[in-house]
Amino acid sequence: MNTPQGASPVTATRPTPTPLAIASLQPELTGLNPDAPVKLRAQDVSVRYGDRMAVRDVTLDVREHSVMAFIGPSGCGKSTVLRCFDRMNDLIPGAAVEGRIELDGEDVYAPSVLPVEVRRKVGLVFQRPNPFPMSIYENVAFGPRRHGEQDKARLDDVVERALRQAALWDEVKDDLRKKSGLSLSGGQQQRLCIARTLATDPEVILMDEPCSALDPIATLKIEELIAQLKADYTIVIVTHNMQQAARVSDRTAFFTLGEDRAGYLVELDETLRIFTNPANQLTEDYVSGRFG
Amino acid sequence: MVIAAVVLLLGFIVWRGVQLFVVSGVPVTQILSPTWQPDPLSEGTTYGLLPFIAGTLAVMAVAAIVSTPLSVGLALFMAEVAPTWARRIAQPAMEVFVGIPSVVYGWLGLTILVPFLRVHFGWLGFTTGFSWLAGSLVLALMILPTITSISYDAFVAVPADMRSASLALGTTRWQAIRHVVLPTAAAGVATAIVFGLTRAAGEALAVQMVIGNSPIIPTSLARPVTTLTSQITLDMSDATGTWNEALWTMGLVLLLISLAFVLLIRWLGRGRSRA
Ligand SMILES: Nc1ncnc2c1ncn2[C@@H]1O[C@H](COP(=O)(O)OP(=O)(O)OP(=O)(O)O)[C@@H](O)[C@H]1O
Numbered sequence: 124m125n126t127p128q129g130a131s132p133v134t135a136t137r138p139t140p141t142p143l144a145i146a147s148l149q150p151e152l153t154g155l156n157p158d159a160p161v162k163l164r165a166q167d168v169s170v171r172y173g174d175r176m177a178v179r180d181v182t183l184d185v186r187e188h189s190v191m192a193f194i195g196p197s198g199c200g201k202s203t204v205l206r207c208f209d210r211m212n213d214l215i216p217g218a219a220v221e222g223r224i225e226l227d228g229e230d231v232y233a234p235s236v237l238p239v240e241v242r243r244k245v246g247l248v249f250q251r252p253n254p255f256p257m258s259i260y261e262n263v264a265f266g267p268r269r270h271g272e273q274d275k276a277r278l279d280d281v282v283e284r285a286l287r288q289a290a291l292w293d294e295v296k297d298d299l300r301k302k303s304g305l306s307l308s309g310g311q312q313q314r315l316c317i318a319r320t321l322a323t324d325p326e327v328i329l330m331d332e333p334c335s336a337l338d339p340i341a342t343l344k345i346e347e348l349i350a351q352l353k354a355d356y357t358i359v360i361v362t363h364n365m366q367q368a369a370r371v372s373d374r375t376a377f378f379t380l381g382e383d384r385a386g387y388l389v390e391l392d393e394t395l396r397i398f399t400n401p402a403n404q405l406t407e408d409y410v411s412g413r414f415g
Numbered sequence: 416m417v418i419a420a421v422v423l424l425l426g427f428i429v430w431r432g433v434q435l436f437v438v439s440g441v442p443v444t445q446i447l448s449p450t451w452q453p454d455p456l457s458e459g460t461t462y463g464l465l466p467f468i469a470g471t472l473a474v475m476a477v478a479a480i481v482s483t484p485l486s487v488g489l490a491l492f493m494a495e496v497a498p499t500w501a502r503r504i505a506q507p508a509m510e511v512f513v514g515i516p517s518v519v520y521g522w523l524g525l526t527i528l529v530p531f532l533r534v535h536f537g538w539l540g541f542t543t544g545f546s547w548l549a550g551s552l553v554l555a556l557m558i559l560p561t562i563t564s565i566s567y568d569a570f571v572a573v574p575a576d577m578r579s580a581s582l583a584l585g586t587t588r589w590q591a592i593r594h595v596v597l598p599t600a601a602a603g604v605a606t607a608i609v610f611g612l613t614r615a616a617g618e619a620l621a622v623q624m625v626i627g628n629s630p631i632i633p634t635s636l637a638r639p640v641t642t643l644t645s646q647i648t649l650d651m652s653d654a655t656g657t658w659n660e661a662l663w664t665m666g667l668v669l670l671l672i673s674l675a676f677v678l679l680i681r682w683l684g685r686g687r688s689r690a
């Protein structure tokens with residue numbers, strides 16, 4: 124189920140390197156650095172909703188400053204696994220998580236850990252952009268304010284920095300306080316949601332199909348953003364878009380549905396290998412579009 | 416047809432309402448006088464409606480102040496905290512409450528609240544128990560289900576992903592309620608309060624039973640006051656001539672107050688659909 128993690132570059136022998144292949148020749152630049160510390164780890168994680176097993180025995184780890192993509196057919200538990208990392212599953216009645224989830228080696232589900240603290244360190248960007256019905260400024264300042272930041276100058280600063288990081292600043296700087304977050308376009312709303320998450324100063328950003336409601340240009344913007352954010356954050360992104368997974372991620376985890384209708388992790392490897400030379404036939408079928 | 420009937424009815428009330436000024440030649444400014452001396456047989460008849468207008472607004476205001484935190488709190492509890500089974504009971508219970516005839520509230524006020532105020536708070540000036548406060552408390556109870564159920568709907572209408580968004584940013588549940596759910600539902604809650612007040616403004620019977628009905632400007636919660644509706648119902652049978660015209664004018668004023676509330680609801684509703 125698991126393949127060697129953080130393997131050395133596999134592309135050295137490839138005859139015609141694609142841009143991706145060239146990038147992966149420099150592991151320290153791509154998040155494939157095998158020496159990077161493990162940021163997130165799932166160890167034998169299974170999640171049930173009521174009596175129904177949604178996903179079973181997932182073991183994987185995500186290295187710091189890397190982008191991991193989760194791919195797989197609908198219902199195989201990608202969102203479910205993602206929500207374990209910031210304990211958003213706690214909010215779903217009947218959801219039960221087994222196994223161990225670690226952030227920086229610490230058990231996220233330990234009794235002494237407050238979900239609120241986990242969620243401050245691990246941000247989540249939702250599938251559907253969901254800005255608050257407030258001004259752009261208030262949307263971004265929301266997290267810092269709730270976490271006790273009162274100082275106006277510092278808030279201004281945080282808001283500007285987050286909006287710049289999310290590549291939205293230039294488009295909204297003139298009506299930060301006048302315009303409602305809801306009046307922005309879908310792509311702008313999603314970048315606003317990313318800025319809102321960045322403003323709380325997380326270490327990890329989880330994204331659950333962040334582009335599925337966006338047009339190709341907005342999607343491209345978000346993808347460029349992910350590439351930049353990788354320098355400062357650890358990112359896990361769920362996507363149904365194979366090209367997107369190939370473009371943005373360093374490593375890819377492929378999930379599918381088992382015979383018992385519970386999802387499981389089939390294969391986890393460098394993105395390039397998953398898309399060109401996967402170890403498992405199921406992965407091969409899925410990425411080449413022969414699935415189902 | 417219906418519109419024609421409504422227009423006719425409104426026209427009729429306006430027409431009867433201005434008789435006092437047009438036919439009897441009472442100066443319009445006189446209705447702002449604090450003195451109500453309508454009996455044509457006594458000296459110095461004055462048709463000051465100020466005590467009634469002030470009384471109506473004062474009774475309503477205190478009722479709203481008492482009822483709003485209770486009903487909004489209850490609605491919030493039902494929408495955000497209560498388990499599903501409790502919700503399933505509370506929802507129809509509210510509707511039953513809305514349906515209770517006002518004489519029942521008045522009777523409860525008369526037999527329980529008024530004696531209670533007299534016995535336990537006589538030292539605060541509630542010499543008879545019939546008072547502004549008694550009227551407001553009865554009214555508060557009557558509008559509680561209305562405000563609760565409309566604000567409940569407003570809270571439930573806040574999309575679930577607004578709450579998740581807040582929680583995903585590491586806020587507590589209470590912070591999500593306080594800073595996302597409440598502001599988002601604010602227009603709906605305001606509408607709920609105004610709906611409650613609209614019901615309160617038109618309410619005569621229950622209030623009249625506990626308020627003491629003295630045509631004075633309200634100055635103390637412990638003293639009897641009166642409202643437009645209770646005075647109209649009380650005087651209806653005795654009033655003739657100019658006095659009767661004055662009652663119609665009071666009806667017209669009441670209509671204008673209700674109209675103001677309806678416009679307020681519209682305005683709040685418009686704000687909400689824009690958000
Ligand atoms: N809130 C929930 N309550 C009950 N069951 C759920 C819930 N969320 C997901 N499930 C079930 O868990 C399984 C995995 O769902 P999940 O949403 O994690 O899949 P996914 O891989 O993200 O699918 P998609 O690609 O469609 O988003 C599904 O069978 C789904 O029906």
Ligand SMILES: [Mg+2]
Pocket residue numbers: 201202203331361
């Ligand atoms: Mg999903």
